[in-house]
């Protein structure tokens with residue numbers, strides 16, 4: 216029995232390898248990216264490392280055919296495939312799942328093998344419920360936890376490097392078939408206004424949560440942010456479930472960590488997973504209509520009230536200043 220880990224970024228290695236280790240089985244890493252990534256994988260505590268070297272202009276997810284070939288070949292015996300919750304890693308995991316005939320599920324928190332059965336705890340419904348899945352067959356799991364402090368534990372201590380086996384990109388379907396090579400691409404990035412980059416440096420950030428009833432109501436938040444000269448961020452459900460914001464805009468343990476001078480939380484409950492992302496904010500202010508909301512425990516200033524009344528009032532006050 217073995218766990219295969221797909222990694223496109225060094226940050227993904229530690230929690231995924233630790234999850235496999237805790238399950239007590241052999242762990243193999245498929246590193247899709249630079250030589251540095253493969254070297255990090257070699258000392259991550261994994262038993263085997265395969266490296267698919269990416270070309271400069273080619274996004275990692277474009278190597279899905281090589282990953283699928285591995286899943287059908289050397290990785291055919293893997294019982295569980297794991298990948299982090301990042302777009303490229305998720306795409307590659309999809310390819311591995313199809314090739315391996317594995318059921319693809321999200322929200323992985325912890326993994327165990329009991330007898331011949333895979334037992335997976337995973338989070339669903341935006342963190343409101345943790346369910347236990349028991350699978351007799353193969354699983355491909357998008358891992359929710361990331362980084363130190365999560366349920367799967369910290370770094371694998373005293374790890375000794377293992378050899379890196381390079382999987383030749385030339386083995387890719389499409390290469391050498393007469394047409395252009397799959398890596399014959401050009402990439403050009405254009406920064407758009409709503410990026411995490413603006414958020415990371417912003418001195419003022421207005422964060423909005425499920426207290427907002429509809430997407431159309433975002434105008435209330437936008438007007439306040441404009442008056443305050445603030446960036447807008449959100450809680451995880453608004454990005455992950457409702458898709459009102461791009462993923463880069465949610466704050467928290469699995470999202471962005473920011474350090475503004477002021478973080479104003481509107482209609483956000485203040486769960487620890489969210490507040491972890493604003494731990495380094497100088498001042499946290501909160502508006503919530505529930506006087507018992509957890510967010511008030513983290514806030515320097517709090518207003519118990521309806522954000523639909525308080526936010527426009529704050530906007531008016533700022534505009535008349």
Ligand SMILES: Cc1cc2nc3c(=O)[nH]c(=O)nc-3n(C[C@H](O)[C@H](O)[C@H](O)COP(=O)(O)OP(=O)(O)OC[C@H]3O[C@@H](n4cnc5c(N)ncnc54)[C@H](O)[C@@H]3O)c2cc1C
Pocket residue numbers: 338341342343359360423424425426427449450451452453465466467468469470481482483484485486487488489502503504505508520521522523
């Ligand atoms: C492994 C894991 C990782 C997670 N990572 C993150 C993460 O990185 N970031 C994150 O945000 N979450 C994360 N979560 C989810 C987190 O636990 C919470 O479920 C989520 O943050 C709740 O979002 P919310 O506060 O917007 O919604 P809710 O919990 O629904 O809270 C809405 C709040 O709005 C208030 N409200 C309602 N109406 C109004 C109104 N009219 N005016 C004012 N207030 C109002 C309510 O009183 C309530 O407090 C994670 C969960 C798990 C299990």
